[in-house]
Amino acid sequence: xxxxxxxxxxxxxxxxxxxxxxxxxxxxxxxxxxxxxxxxxxxxxxxxxxxxxxxxxxxxxxxxxxxxxxxxxxxxxxxxxxxxxxxxxxxxxxxxxxxxxxxxxxx
Numbered sequence: 001x002x003x004x005x006x007x008x009x010x011x012x013x014x015x016x017x018x019x020x021x022x023x024x025x026x027x028x029x030x031x032x033x034x035x036x037x038x039x040x041x042x043x044x045x046x047x048x049x050x051x052x053x054x055x056x057x058x059x060x061x062x063x064x065x066x067x068x069x070x071x072x073x074x075x076x077x078x079x080x081x082x083x084x085x086x087x088x089x090x091x092x093x094x095x096x097x098x099x100x101x102x103x104x105x106x107x
Contacts, residue, residue: 012037014107015071019089019097021054021082029054031089033099035074037107038067046070055081071102 015035022028036049047061048070062077064070078099082089089097 015105017099019091021087022090022094023085023087028090028094033074033078035062035071035105038064038070048074050074050077052078052081054087055085067107068102071105071107075099075102075105 013034014037015033017031017033019031020028021031031054032052034051038046038048041047041063045063045065046067046069047063049059050062051059062070062074064073089099091097
């Protein structure tokens with residue numbers, strides 16, 4: 001469940017991706033991924049806040065052992081979920097688009 005603290009964390013956004021998602025039935029809907037800057041959890045790992053309303057209504061935390069892995073885990077979760085739902089990302093003209101690699105995200 002998203003808390004006020006989670007919503008505040010999305011103020012430090014380092015990645016935003018907007019497109020449309022199309023499933024096998026041809027239905028197309030808006031698609032957004034938002035990722036906040038990774039932070040040290042103080043427990044030996046890192047986390048970031050992530051929002052992707054297409055598959056999760058609330059803001060949630062992603063974890064990794066360092067900044068890079070947190071971002072990689074976040075992008076990979078989106079890719080795997082899209083694949084499992086047999087959904088494709090497309091632009092406004094219906095042309096297929098891809099999420100950028102996590103290495104392209106600057107923080």
